[in-house]
């Protein structure tokens with residue numbers, strides 16, 4: 106029977122052993138909490154992005170080297186002005202070859218495309234002037250647009266058609282009637298024109314009021330009103346009449362006043378196994394040459410440094426620890442299971458240590474693991490020789506300090522959020538406050554700066570994050586607050602902050618009482 | 626101080642503005658003790674105080690000489706089956722009890738053996754490897770009992786342990802209580818029905834509105850309750866005369882004269898004797914216009930506590 110020897114339990118376990126037992130039980134919650142699966146996404150996101158980058162590069166490299174590699178020396182010797190034929194003969198088949206052509210319509214005689222002037226010799230007598238549009242635009246769209254139609258007599262000063270009664274084909278909209286072509290203005294926006302969709306016999310006619318001598322017509326097309334030049338009128342004629350019945354054609358315009366200018370382009374890409382050379386030819390001659398490494402190890406490491414500082418330290422570890430550590434006590438209060446722990450024969454401090462340990466193991470594994478995995482994925486597509494050289498140089502030290510920074514990030518933020526979870530009910534408020542505090546850290550007085558986690562983490566990172574020199578000083582200060590110079594100082598400082606926060610937590614945990622349902 | 630007893634000394638607990646318990650002084654010797662009171666009377670509050678889940682605002686508590694602020698000592702000799710129904714998500718019946726034993730420092734093998742025995746005693750072996758979250762209410766009740774007894778504690782605190790148990794298991798569980806109590810342990814349980822626990826309890830503590838109403842052996846408590854003072858208001862002409870007559874009766878504990886000389890407030894320990902006395906006075910020619918019980922709510926509560934008719 107169990108109760109043969111009442112009360113004679115096992116020897117009380119030491120606090121360390123007990124904390125470890127608690128931590129082991131809690132690991133399940135810390136790693137697999139239903140509320141916390143998103144932390145994995147957060148930790149693995151950069152790895153996925155680098156993986157995508159790596160795969161893309163590998164695929165591209167395979168494609169480029171499919172046709173054989175080109176010796177680097179040959180590529181280097183190509184110079185501007187050479188012809189395509191020369192280059193092709195010397196360097197052989199390119200890894201990539203693209204041709205394209207650009208056409209441009211230019212005015213034959215250099216006059217503006219959008220305002221055309223048509224003089225007749227000699228001047229003729231007319232009361233009615235009529236514009237017939239046969240092909241409305243260059244782009245093929247069936248809409249004619251005339252912003253202004255002016256008629257001048259032999260002295261050429263007054264616009265005889267200004268504000269005269271006008272008729273024309275059905276306008277596109279009521280605002281775009283024929284009168285708009287005779288209102289003396291082109292600058293009143295899109296509706297300061299006559300417009301018609303009619304394609305069969307599109308016309309615009311004005312009544313000068315009496316028979317006058319006319320010598321010159323000016324047409325202001327789409328471009329004059331601020332619209333696309335492609336919509337300028339392409340083929341049209343102008344007729345005059347004295348009685349409005351018998352018309353004589355006096356001007357006839359076809360699109361032949363334009364010529365087409367063609368430029369042919371060609372891009373040859375050569376690959377020497379590491380670098381790709383982009384050779385751009387215009388009309389058969391080399392105009393630009395760009396040589397870029399397919400993969401830039403140096404650059405990728407810089408990118409990683411940025412990802413580590415801005416993404417991992419400021420975002421992923423911050424919010425991850427928020428999720429993991431705030432839930433250690435608060436989550437169980439919400440689940441109404443906390444009494445299970447408080448009824449264990451363990452000092453409250455031991456319970457705190459055990460739960461903190463579990464959170465630490467989980468967050469470290471997830472985030473330091475995530476960051477290191479990301480680092481590995483970043484390195485993966487690079488040239489083994491280059492990577493080898495890096496390992497023999499600074500590589501190991503970098504990895505070491507990244508790991509230390511990630512682990513200490515979890516320690517620092519973990520303790521802060523553990524305390525927040527014990528002292529406060531709503532996680533949003535402390536998170537926002539802390540995020541704000543960490544962001545304005547650079548502006549705080551020296552003394553207060555030291556009460557920040559980021560302050561210390563910053564200086565543990567082996568590679569400074571890339572920073573745009575052009576960035577405003579405010580942003581620079583926000584993103585790169587002052588940091589203690591020495592790493593030992595940073596580690597000690599961070600541990601001191603952690604100890605302070607854990608001490609506060611231990612007071613809170615001793616005072617903690619079960620109060621289910623009164624939460625939320 | 627008696628280190629064999631559970632002692633409450635002037636203990637008060639407030640939840641913000643809400644009263645939990647007020648100035649409770651108790652001395653609970655080993656044996657089966659039942660806390661009886663209606664919902665919200667403060668039974669759980671007392672048990673949580675005793676086990677350190679909450680802390681008193683005033684007064685002090687000692688459980689066999691141990692302060693509830695030292696769970697590392699207290700919980701080695703205490704098992705508490707709470708009224709909280711939730712279990713950790715990961716827990717099966719077996720792992721729930723085993724885990725708790727691991728925290729006590731038992732090796733895995735012994736922890737598992739003890740867990741199994743405890744589950745056996747509560748007839749839970751069939752369901753041992755299922756998730757506690759999927760248990761029925763009665764099974765969850767039993768698994769909490771199993772956890773509370775698994776490390777063989779000296780003090781068992783059980784919040785409404787018989788709630789939701791079927792008659793067979795209930796009988797077995799009551800047998801367990803008796804066996805433990807016979808070994809000089811504390812078995813402290815709560816119930817809101819006196820009949821449920823009166824036969825098995827060595828002591829009962831009646832509690833209402835956060836205050837101890839009566840405590841002691843069940844027989845004495847019944848009498849005490851039965852004799853609780855009742856208040857009546859008498860309307861009559863010659864109030865001072867009637868007061869003088871009533872004053873001779875020894876079941877009357879207090880008489881107060883109304884200012885208008887037209888009424889009396891009388892407190893009596895025995896309602897039957899009081900009504901007999903009243904008829905005698907009336908027969909003696911004194912006119913009594915009315916008798917009104919002054920405190921019906923209190924009477925109802927007491928009747929409830931003793932399982933009144």
Ligand SMILES: Nc1ncnc2c1ncn2[C@@H]1O[C@H](COP(=O)(O)OP(=O)(O)OP(=O)(O)O)[C@@H](O)[C@H]1O
Pocket residue numbers: 619620621623640643644645662663664665666667668669670671708817
């Ligand atoms: N966490 C809490 N927050 C606020 N008030 C509480 C809390 N716990 C208990 N109370 C209040 O304290 C009083 C005593 O509650 P307690 O749970 O001790 O009663 P009980 O006798 O166990 O009732 P029951 O029979 O329903 O279990 C009640 O008025 C209750 O509303």
Ligand SMILES: [Mg+2]
Pocket residue numbers: 668669670708784
């Ligand atoms: Mg209760």
